[in-house]
Amino acid sequence: MSSPPSAPVPLSPPRFFALIPCAGVGSRAIAAGAAAAVPKQYQPVAGQPMVMHTLAAFASVERIADLLVVVAPGDDFFEHQSSPYAVSACGGATRAESVANGLHDLFEHGARGHDWVLVHDAARCLVTPAQIDALIDACEADAVGGLLALPLPDTLKSEGEGAAAGRVAATLPRAGKWLAQTPQMFRIGLLSQALQNAADEVTDEASAIEAMGLAPRLVRGSAQNFKVTYPEDFALAEAVLESRQKPRRSIAP
Numbered sequence: 001m002s003s004p005p006s007a008p009v010p011l012s013p014p015r016f017f018a019l020i021p022c023a024g025v026g027s028r029a030i031a032a033g034a035a036a037a038v039p040k041q042y043q044p045v046a047g048q049p050m051v052m053h054t055l056a057a058f059a060s061v062e063r064i065a066d067l068l069v070v071v072a073p074g075d076d077f078f079e080h081q082s083s084p085y086a087v088s089a090c091g092g093a094t095r096a097e098s099v100a101n102g103l104h105d106l107f108e109h110g111a112r113g114h115d116w117v118l119v120h121d122a123a124r125c126l127v128t129p130a131q132i133d134a135l136i137d138a139c140e141a142d143a144v145g146g147l148l149a150l151p152l153p154d155t156l157k158s159e160g161e162g163a164a165a166g167r168v169a170a171t172l173p174r175a176g177k178w179l180a181q182t183p184q185m186f187r188i189g190l191l192s193q194a195l196q197n198a199a200d201e202v203t204d205e206a207s208a209i210e211a212m213g214l215a216p217r218l219v220r221g222s223a224q225n226f227k228v229t230y231p232e233d234f235a236l237a238e239a240v241l242e243s244r245q246k247p248r249r250s251i252a253p
């Protein structure tokens with residue numbers, strides 16, 4: 001007599017991982033002609049290397065089970081820090097490659113395909129635990145996943161080409177246009193597959209998912225969650241972080 005088929009083993013609830021691509025060189029952050037001593041994510045902002053602010057925000061989110069920082073091969077920054085974060089020197093030539101390599105590392109350390117991963121730029125050091133929680137709340141029951149993003153606040157122009165470069169070619173409709181931010185949150189298995197299919201030029205995780213015919217959820221982020229990209233962004237990031245650290249002045253009765 002054959003034994004009855006065994007009941008399928010129920011999947012354990014998905015966990016939430018954070019993956020921080022931190023392997024860039026910050027070429028646009030270097031002022032024309034000036035050489036930066038360290039990549040932008042390690043430059044001091046409001047008393048700490050920029051990436052430490054980013055990591056502190058994720059460390060405050062209780063639902064994040066584990067966090068992996070992806071740095072460039074040979075980068076020894078975290079060897080000189082007494083920080084509790086897991087670090088993998090598996091950064092690639094592009095951001096997409098750094099993320100794909102980091103996902104591989106997460107799998108090797110026990111992550112499963114149905115776990116969630118929140119990918120977040122090291123250079124978005126102003127993200128807050130509340131914004132991270134808002135993304136998780138909005139996406140954890142979603143079939144695809146999603147990203148923080150901001151509706152376009154300004155009038156949108158396209159630039160001419162050739163002899164018309166530097167001049168407006170057209171004013172484009174901005175309704176329904178959003179600026180993609182991070183974190184971007186997807187199932188680890190799905191994202192890994194999407195990045196394998198996608199070309200290296202995809203500039204965010206959502207684009208790789210979209211290329212599979214799926215539609216990531218847009219979750220409203222904040223203008224303060226900007227990416228430090230150009231030299232002038234450092235002073236703005238510092239001002240915002242310092243304003244958060246300052247004790248609020250009480251208003252006299």
Ligand SMILES: Nc1ccn([C@@H]2O[C@H](COP(=O)(O)OP(=O)(O)OP(=O)(O)O)[C@@H](O)[C@H]2O)c(=O)n1
Nearest residue numbers: 021022023024025026027028093094098122123
């Ligand atoms: N090969 C790369 C390129 C970028 N990043 C990371 O991806 C994030 C967003 O990228 P971006 O702001 O473009 O950083 P850089 O590539 O360093 O900047 P630039 O393009 O100006 O050189 C950054 O935290 C950066 O460290 C990465 O992990 N691996």
Ligand SMILES: C[C@](O)(CO)[C@H](O)COP(=O)(O)O
Nearest residue numbers: 095121180181182203204227
């Ligand atoms: C992922 C990202 O921050 C979303 O806006 C952005 O696409 C990164 O682009 P970059 O050219 O690598 O800075």
